[in-house]
Amino acid sequence: MTERIYLDWNATAPLRQAARAAFVAALDRLGNPSSVHTEGRAARHLVETAREQVAVLVGAEARNVVFTSGGTEANALALNPHVERPGQPGPLRRLLASGIEHPSVRAGGRFPCEAVEEIAVRPDGAVDLAALTRRATELGGTGLLVSIMHANNETGVVQPVAAAAEIVHAAGGLLHVDAVQTAGRIPCDIKALGADLMTVSGHKLGGPQGVGALVKASEALHLADPLIRGGGQERGSRAGTENVAAIVGFGAAAEEARNGMAADSARIAGLRERLEAGLRAISAETVVFGAGAERLPNTTLFAVPGHKAETVLIALDLAGVAVSSGSACSSGKVAASHVLTAMGIAPDLASGAIRVSLGRETLESDVEGFLIAWSKLVSRLSSGEKSGLAA
Numbered sequence: 133m134t135e136r137i138y139l140d141w142n143a144t145a146p147l148r149q150a151a152r153a154a155f156v157a158a159l160d161r162l163g164n165p166s167s168v169h170t171e172g173r174a175a176r177h178l179v180e181t182a183r184e185q186v187a188v189l190v191g192a193e194a195r196n197v198v199f200t201s202g203g204t205e206a207n208a209l210a211l212n213p214h215v216e217r218p219g220q221p222g223p224l225r226r227l228l229a230s231g232i233e234h235p236s237v238r239a240g241g242r243f244p245c246e247a248v249e250e251i252a253v254r255p256d257g258a259v260d261l262a263a264l265t266r267r268a269t270e271l272g273g274t275g276l277l278v279s280i281m282h283a284n285n286e287t288g289v290v291q292p293v294a295a296a297a298e299i300v301h302a303a304g305g306l307l308h309v310d311a312v313q314t315a316g317r318i319p320c321d322i323k324a325l326g327a328d329l330m331t332v333s334g335h336k337l338g339g340p341q342g343v344g345a346l347v348k349a350s351e352a353l354h355l356a357d358p359l360i361r362g363g364g365q366e367r368g369s370r371a372g373t374e375n376v377a378a379i380v381g382f383g384a385a386a387e388e389a390r391n392g393m394a395a396d397s398a399r400i401a402g403l404r405e406r407l408e409a410g411l412r413a414i415s416a417e418t419v420v421f422g423a424g425a426e427r428l429p430n431t432t433l434f435a436v437p438g439h440k441a442e443t444v445l446i447a448l449d450l451a452g453v454a455v456s457s458g459s460a461c462s463s464g465k466v467a468a469s470h471v472l473t474a475m476g477i478a479p480d481l482a483s484g485a486i487r488v489s490l491g492r493e494t495l496e497s498d499v500e501g502f503l504i505a506w507s508k509l510v511s512r513l514s515s516g517e518k519s520g521l522a523a
Contacts, residue, residue, distance in 0.1 A: 138498075207241065309322075
């Protein structure tokens with residue numbers, strides 16, 4: 133069988149060898165991290181080492197890292213009206229989230245539906261800061277939480293988080309940033325961005341699946357009324373015995389990603405440029421969404437008018453190429469993109485959107501292989517259209 137080409141790194145990244153080795157080694161270690169005996173203290177040391185590794189990746193203090201089962205749980209933990217902060221008594225009463233957020237943010241966490249509002253985005257895929265300013269000013273002093281992702285998982289567009297933080301803080305609010313797609317790929321410093329809370333995920337940067345973290349900018353923030361109650365694990369923010377092996381793998385991946393980020397980013401950006409030039413050469417009608425904005429170096433979301441994503445995904449998969457139609461968080465469904473809808477993209481064009489996302493192991497031959505498969509597919513679909521066949 134011909135070796136497959138994997139170009140869906142935004143959905144999940146292959147496990148790094150360092151993370152695999154750390155994970156496997158931790159499986160052989162006995163001990164509950166909450167136990168006071170020698171074995172328990174050894175397990176605790178592994179968890180705290182990983183906590184420090186994750187903290188360093190995002191410029192935080194280790195004591196402010198709360199391990200979770202992944203990005204979705206971390207987002208749900210953050211979107212809590214009962215986040216306490218000094219000098220601000222009472223619960224948070226309103227949540228503003230951009231129209232391009234991950235479904236776990238759009239769900240609103242534990243805010244009631246009537247307390248959740250959407251922030252508009254511009255046609256280039258970036259949050260509309262003027263709209264945010266207007267609404268944050270109107271709501272100032274009412275207990276405001278704003279959630280804006282660092283970079284969009286579909287378009288790769290990097291959001292103006294630091295500027296948004298200034299707006300939110302001027303209104304007396306808190307800012308949560310979903311950094312699942314950026315941690316380990318581009319600089320992602322919680323303090324430089326001005327975020328109060330930040331979500332990161334293990335499997336997006338080459339760690340195991342099923343582990344993530346919510347990071348606080350300050351110990352003064354208290355996550356009252358946690359999602360999971362019980363023991364005092366994670367400093368009372370998340371009950372349940374820690375998943376030691378996954379956490380250790382997460383930490384190892386975070387450290388390796390930080391060390392190799394600059395070199396990987398530059399190389400991958402070059403591959404993306406080659407990819408997009410090839411797409412346009414194959415079809416002058418190619419639309420690359422968010423092309424006019426700053427984007428992650430690894431992400432291309434594109435469409436060719438008249439070509440439907442479902443047909444294209446199946447055909448490319450049969451040709452040995454793994455890509456997606458956008459977010460991979462809808463149980464394998466090919467559905468309309470809420471991101472492109474928020475950007476004002478026409479439904480006919482949005483329905484054909486294909487996401488290609490590259491990573492540290494992507495080779496130039498992978499990009500060339502994809503372009504060959506894509507060229508053949510476009511030719512075949514165009515011939516089918518001319519013959520009256522549905523694309």
